[in-house]
Amino acid sequence: MAAKTLTIDGKQISAEEGETILFAATEAGIKIPTLCHLEGVYDIGACRLCLVEVKGTPKLLPACTVKVAEGMEVSTDTERLRKYRRMTLELLFAERNHICAVCVANGHCELQSLAYGCGLEHVHYDYLFPRWEVDNTHRLFGMDHNRCILCTRCVRSCWHIEGAGTKNVSGRGAKSKIITDLNQPWGDSESCTECGKCVMSCPTGALFRKGSTVAESVRDRSKLEFIVNAREKKQWNA
Amino acid sequence: MERLKIATVWLGGCAGCHMSFLDLDEFLIDLAGKVDLVYSPIADVKEYPEGVDVCLIEGAVCNDDNLEILHQVRARTKVLVSFGDCAVTGNVPAMRNQFGLGNADNVLQRAYIDNAQFNPVKPRQDGIVPLLRERVQPVHELVRVEYFLPGCPPPADCIKALMVQVLEGKTPKLEGRQLKFG
Numbered sequence: 001m002a003a004k005t006l007t008i009d010g011k012q013i014s015a016e017e018g019e020t021i022l023f024a025a026t027e028a029g030i031k032i033p034t035l036c037h038l039e040g041v042y043d044i045g046a047c048r049l050c051l052v053e054v055k056g057t058p059k060l061l062p063a064c065t066v067k068v069a070e071g072m073e074v075s076t077d078t079e080r081l082r083k084y085r086r087m088t089l090e091l092l093f094a095e096r097n098h099i100c101a102v103c104v105a106n107g108h109c110e111l112q113s114l115a116y117g118c119g120l121e122h123v124h125y126d127y128l129f130p131r132w133e134v135d136n137t138h139r140l141f142g143m144d145h146n147r148c149i150l151c152t153r154c155v156r157s158c159w160h161i162e163g164a165g166t167k168n169v170s171g172r173g174a175k176s177k178i179i180t181d182l183n184q185p186w187g188d189s190e191s192c193t194e195c196g197k198c199v200m201s202c203p204t205g206a207l208f209r210k211g212s213t214v215a216e217s218v219r220d221r222s223k224l225e226f227i228v229n230a231r232e233k234k235q236w237n238a
Numbered sequence: 239m240e241r242l243k244i245a246t247v248w249l250g251g252c253a254g255c256h257m258s259f260l261d262l263d264e265f266l267i268d269l270a271g272k273v274d275l276v277y278s279p280i281a282d283v284k285e286y287p288e289g290v291d292v293c294l295i296e297g298a299v300c301n302d303d304n305l306e307i308l309h310q311v312r313a314r315t316k317v318l319v320s321f322g323d324c325a326v327t328g329n330v331p332a333m334r335n336q337f338g339l340g341n342a343d344n345v346l347q348r349a350y351i352d353n354a355q356f357n358p359v360k361p362r363q364d365g366i367v368p369l370l371r372e373r374v375q376p377v378h379e380l381v382r383v384e385y386f387l388p389g390c391p392p393p394a395d396c397i398k399a400l401m402v403q404v405l406e407g408k409t410p411k412l413e414g415r416q417l418k419f420g
Binding site: 097127 | 394
C-alpha cells in the first residue's frame with residue numbers, strides 16, 4: 001500500500017492509501033466528533049458531525065467516508081465547522097423528543113455528551129414534538145423511536161456483525177423510522193436472534209434492555225469490537 | 239455600591255431547580271450579603287418589582303398565567319436566565335405537545351375525568367384557574383433570554399458558577415458537563 005502524506009490541523013501525518021480522514025486523524029491523536037461512526041461496522045456519513053474542511057474544496061466533507069490523498073490539507077476545528085456541528089446537533093434535538101431527564105441513556109448518551117462538548121446550552125429551532133411510539137413487544141429489548149437519531153448503527157450491526165438482517169429503515173426524511181423485519185412488532189420477529197448487538201450500538205436511549213430505567217443504560221461497545229477483531233484479524237483479545 | 243436586585247420565578251416546573259438553588263448552602267449566606275432577593279417563591283412578595291437586575295426562571299410556559307408573568311418579568315428585568323431543562327427545552331411538561339393540538343383538553347380529561355374517583359369534572363374558574371396553553375413552550379421561544387443553564391435540575395455548583403459570573407457583570411462561561419441536559 002502506498003503511503004500518503006497530508007496535514008490535519010497543520011500537523012504533518014502519513015497514512016496508508018485507502019484510509020479515511022477520520023482513521024488517519026484518530027491515529028494521529030486528533031479527535032473529530034462522530035455519531036453514526038461505530039468501530040466494527042462500515043461508515044455511511046449519515047450524521048454529518050465529522051464534517052471537515054479540505055483546502056481547495058468548497059464543500060464540507062465527512063471525515064468518516066472520504067479517503068486520504070497526497071498533499072491534502074484538512075482542518076477539523078474551524079469556526080465554520082463548529083457552527084455547522086452545533087446546528088446539526090440542534091436539529092437532531094428539535095426533530096424528535098429527546099428528554100434527557102427521563103431517558104434511559106441519561107449520562108451515557110453520545111448525543112448528550114456531544115451537545116455539552118460543543119457548548120450547546122439551548123436549541124435555537126422550535127421543537128417539533130412529533131408523536132412516536134415505543135415498541136415494547138420484544139421479550140428482552142425495547143425501541144423508543146422518540147430518542148432515535150437515525151444513525152443506523154443498529155441496522156449495520158444487525159446486518160454486518162450479526163448477519164440477521166432484522167433491522168431496517170423505512171420512510172423518508174424526518175418520517176424515517178427504524179423497523180423490524182417488514183415493519184412488524186419486534187416481538188413478532190422471526191429473524192431476530194436476540195443477540196442484543198443493536199442495543200450495544202445505539203448512541204442514545206432509542207434501544208434499551210428492558211428493566212433498565214432512567215440513566216441505567218450503559219453500553220458495552222467493546223463486545224462488538226471484540227467480535228469484529230476476532231472475525232477479521234483472527235485476534236481473540238478479550 | 240447599590241445592592242443587586244435578584245429574583246427567581248417558578249413557571250411550569252417541579253420546583254426541583256429551586257431545591258437545587260437551596261443546595262447552594264453557605265453560598266446563600268455570601269449571596270445574601272451582596273444582593274436583595276426581591277421576588278421568589280421562597281420570598282413572600284406578591285408583585286414582581288421594577289428594575290430587577292437578574293432573574294432565574296424555572297419552568298416551561300404551560301398556561302396563560304405563566305405567559306403573563308413571563309412578559310412582566312421580561313419587561314422589568316435586565317438579565318434573564320433560563321434556569322433548568324423545563325425553561326430551556328420544555329422538558330417533561332412539554333411531553334403533552336406530542337399529543338398534538340387539543341392535547342390540553344386530553345390532559346385534563348385524563349387527569350380529572352378518566353382517573354377521577356370522585357366528582358369527575360374539568361376545573362374551569364375563569365380568572366382563578368389559568369387556562370392551559372395549546373402548546374408548552376420553552377422560555378426563549380416567547381421572550382429574549384440572556385443566558386441558559388440546562389440540567390434537571392442544574393447542580394448547585396453550576397448555579398454558583400453562573401451566579402458568581404453574572405453578579406460580576408460578566409457573560410457567564412460554562413462548559414463541558416456544566417451544560418449537561420438532564
